[in-house]
Amino acid sequence: MTGNVSESQDGLADFAGKVAVITGGASGIGLAFAQALAREGAKLVIADIEQGALEDAVRRLGERGTEVIGVKTDVGDRASVEALADRSWERFGAVHVLANNAGVATFGPTQAMSHEDWLWSMQVNLWGPIHGVEAFVPRMIAQGEGGHVLFTASFAGLVPNRELGPYNVTKAGVVALAESLRKDVRGSGIGVSVLCPMRVTSNIDHSYRNRPAELGRSTSTYSAEDLAALQGRTLAPEAVAALVLDAIRRNQLYIHTHKEAEPLVRGRSERIAAAFAHAL
């Protein structure tokens, strides 16, 4: 497609025969998204840091007849994401969907977070999607077949949660990255969406399982009660994945999953606007 394509033509109307790369695709939301795309007839590249879960996911998807490969990837490592892109094009000759989905959470008061908590969160949650944009988007545009970039941010990227400082910061960055990319690729054939869920059933509360040894153990003080106090329902990842496919077909920028998030997003916007009463 040329640079003159109108925005309405950006993105993908259907997924049959298309190639999707999903980071963090071996568990939770990423795995459910992979399964939903497989049902639509897409070919898949599952990228994950957890070897055992990655092998399981690839085997199970393959058993249902999906063309799928697994590529062990650390999204926080630029060379690893470049290698993922090379492997994807080498195997399938094209990439149409990039889901920058891998993410981790560290819990506790912002002021009590260790430097390593910040580093780990930034590497996976923010550098990961930046690496994805660097390694994939210019090639997806040059390939000229249209496509879609999905970012899994969080409700926390729109309204910060208590005791999730590094998570909130990185997810706000992901929202800004998606908004920026959306503006800059307009007319290129590439759609952009950012998923902003509240709680979804997954293994995110055990993120530390993939924490590199050199970044130490978490200083997390979060308890089961703290987790229970997070607002909103806990949705099934399959329901979220179905919503995401529909939103991609519409090239919808913000993907909200929980209706109960709406007053909270409006409340934050109103608090920001109210402070203009004191502006010059």
Ligand SMILES: NC(=O)c1ccc[n+]([C@@H]2O[C@H](COP(=O)([O-])OP(=O)(O)OC[C@H]3O[C@@H](n4cnc5c(N)ncnc54)[C@H](O)[C@@H]3O)[C@@H](O)[C@H]2O)c1
């Ligand atoms: N579950 C929720 O309630 C919720 C809510 C809002 C946003 N999210 C976001 O959804 C995304 C998916 O998380 P999930 O909830 O499915 O959790 P999950 O732990 O079930 O899945 C995350 C996957 O990312 C992988 N991963 C972790 N570090 C990685 C790295 N450095 N490189 C590559 N892969 C890595 C994990 O191995 C895992 O397979 C994350 O970005 C998360 O922040 C989750």
